[in-house]
Amino acid sequence: MPVGILGDLCGPKVRVGVFVDRQPIQLVQGKHIRVRSGDEPGSVTCLTTTTAAVVRQLEVGNTLLLDDGNFRLRMTERIGEDEIECLIEVGGLLKEKKGINVPELRLALSAFTEKDRRDAQFILEQKLDFVALSFVQRAADILELTSFIDDFNRSKEERDRVHPEIIAKIEKPHALDDIDEIIAAHPSVNIMVARGDLGVEASFERVPTAQKMLIAKANAAGRAVITATQMLETMMNSPVPTRAEVSDVANAVFDGTDAVMLSGETAAGKYPLETVRMMASICLHAETQHTILARMVAEVDTSEGGFSFDDAIADASVASARKAEAVAIIVLTVSGKMAVRVSKRKPTQLIIAMTQSWQVANQLNLLWGVHPLILGKFSDTDGALLECERALRAREWVRENDTLVVCSGANEFHTGLSNTLKLHSFGHASRAMTARAHWKDALGVLQHKGRVHSPAIDSDPNHA
Structure with a gap:
């Protein structure tokens, strides 16, 4: 069974340094405190950070948020190039090494750090299916990673080259402004709506509209999109979610997301198995609401990139499957792109993507409604259909004489299967x-x- 594996690069996470005696410090609301770039221990009078760009780029009036927004400082004075003074607007007991967010600034930091390069080397050597890039702000961040992947592949034989899909984690408000350029930076770019840091930096009330916009943009561009963070947060300590959380998960499906993601609920929660079952149950029910999904699909403009034969085949496949009351749409694909196009149209039928590449099959697992299967060798259309029937018969997903729609997009390896659509009665190829x-x-x-x-x-x- 194909299973996709994602390697997550941590990116330039800006943090407060360690404290004297390694004990938490009390930030008193209304008091002033200095922030300095350096690696010396901080204290109740001065916090430190090793990310000099934060201190150097801040201006009077800018906000610093600490520990996911639980503490708020506002810059009041510049003491020197690497030191500023701030007013504590929201205080409390601050632990060391907590994150720093600066919502107003587009930091002069690459999203692809030196540590990320070492980690990416390991990810590529292990041939993982996805690479997630954190704190993406601009298209140039994506190009740094794709250039690194190209350099890795340059010295490899064709059979040893890797082609992971990239997941751009949208966590910075400036990424929302540049989202079109980020998506267009490379054909392998997909989107994660990373609502944790996005909520801190862009403000909570902007997250729902940002989520809808990002999902719509990804769908229009034919890219996968993941919605993540705090989806079933209360299940870390409770066997059941809140009604609001259930609605949140379902609405992500109605928005058109390909996948929803759990984090702390399964990484550190008390009920990881129950959480996964609950998430799956909510999603499966939401996916039966075809009227709502059809309305969402109608609002997505998939023609932004201009006309393509693949889009025409995808439209015709879904329309034919509906009119012929087909039980499944079979997509013969080399790169997986045709399966993406069919998936974005949210048909009510099973989407069964047949490919000869294990990595493509693993990557297609991320898509809405797609069931990837590995296809045996074939030389023509009849051979491909025969292999499809053998694979489907073993899984009992369809019955004898069921109607299937079979389609494929541009196929440089099997040109006889390029841009084709066929209505097929299951079992006919074998007979x-x-x-x-x-x-x-x-x-x-x-x-x-x-x-x-x-x-x-x-x-x-x-x-x-």
Whole structure:
């Protein structure tokens, strides 16, 4: 069974340094405190951070949020290039190494750090299916990672090259402004709506509209989109979620997300198994609400990139499946892109993506409604359909004589399967193959008796 594996790069997470005596410090509301770049321990009078760009770029009036927004400072004075003074607007007991967010600034930091480069090298060597890049702010961040992947592949033989899909984690408000450029930066770019840091930096009330906008943009561009963070947060300590959390998960499905993601609920929660079951149950029910999903699909403009044969085939496949009351849409795909296009149209039928690449099959698992399967070797359309029937018969997903829609997009390796659509009765390919074998045997018998002459059989060593 194909299973996609994601490697998550941590990115330039800006943090408060350690404290004197390694004990939490009390930030008193209304008091002033200095913030300095450096690696010395902080204290009740001065916090430190090793990320100099934060201190150097801040201006009077800018906000610093600490510990996911639980503490708020406002810059009041610049003491020097690497030191500022701030007013404590929201205080409390602050622990060391907590995160720092600066909502107003587009930090002069690459999202692809030196540590990320080492981690990415490991990810590529292990041939993982996805690479997630944190704190993406601009298209240039994506290009740094894709250039690194290209350099890695340059010294490899074709069979050893890796082609992971990239997950751009949208956590900074500036990424919302540049989202079109980020998506267009590379064909392998997909989106994660990372609502944790996004909620801190962009403010909580902007998260729902940002989520809807990001999902719509990804769907219009034919890219996968993941919605993440605090989806079933209360299940870390409770066996059941709140009604609001259930609505949150369902609404992400209605928005058009391909996947929803759990984090702390399964990484550190008391009820990880129950959480996964609950998430799956909510999603499965939401996906039966075809009227709501159809309305969402109608609002997504998939023609932004202009007309393509693949889009026309995808539209025709979904329309044909509906009118013919097909039970499944079979997508023959090399790169997986045709399966993406069909998935974005949210058909009510099963989408079964048949590919000869394990990595493509693993990556297609991320898509809405897609069931990827590995296809055996074939040389033409009939051979492909025969292999499809063998794979489906083993899984009992369809029954004999069920109607299927079979489609494929541009296929440089099997040009006879390029931009095609076919209505197919399940079992026909197997029956046709059996019939051809019987006819061949019959012709062989007649030839042997001298009643018929067949150059094709004459040249077949099996009928010598």
